[in-house]
Amino acid sequence: MPEIVQLLASPSHRYVGRPADGPLPAPPGELVDEIRIRAGLGVVGDRYFGKEAHRQASVTVIARESLPPGAGLVEVRRNIMVAGLAVDDLVGAVLTLDSGDGPVRLLVRRAAHPCAWMDVMVGPGTWKALRGKGGVRCEPLDDGVLRVGPVAVTVRR
Structure with a gap:
């Protein structure tokens, strides 16, 4: 069964400027056991929540x-890490996740391309290795809650 492995709601950008200069400090409490999603707005408490320019891409999944091994959401800056689900193949589909509090539908709009920061934060060669596997950017269609743990998944194309 697929599972949600990690969840991230970060109020700030960490990757500003050149990767060689290093990231800004991580705010406390970024990794959480649950996130609240609002339709058309994103993840409550996240840096992209309610931003007009990001409404169709406010929730990211990888x-x-x-x-x-060892890389997580703090390094790659996605909101949801799942296991057992090939998310990169879902562009154009509606992905429904239900971790026990009811279904949350996400319209998978486009790929979430990795950036040069990956070579600094994860390790040399990661930027190139993640091309085509950097996750997806989604528009949330429902309000709801997602939690770490087993998740029921439905995909509608």
């Missing part, structure tokens, strides 16, 4: 299988 597959654990795409990442090297």
Whole structure:
């Protein structure tokens, strides 16, 4: 059964400027056990919540299988890490996740391309290795809550 492995709601950008200069400090409490999603707005408490320019891409999802061992959401800056689900193949689909509090539908709009920061934060070669496997950017269609743990998944194309 697929599972939600990690959840991130970060109020600030960490990757500003050149990767060689290093990231800004991580705010406390970024990794959480649950996130609240609002339709058309994103993840409550996240840096992209309610931002007009990001409404169609306010929730990001990545597959654990795409990442090297030890890498997590703090490094790749996605909101949801899942295991057992090939998210990169879902562009154009409606992905429904239900971790026990009711279904949350996400319209998978486009790929979430990795950036040069990955070579600094995860390790040399990660930027190139994640091309085509950097996750997806989604528009939330429902209000709801997602939690770490087993998740029921439905995909409608």
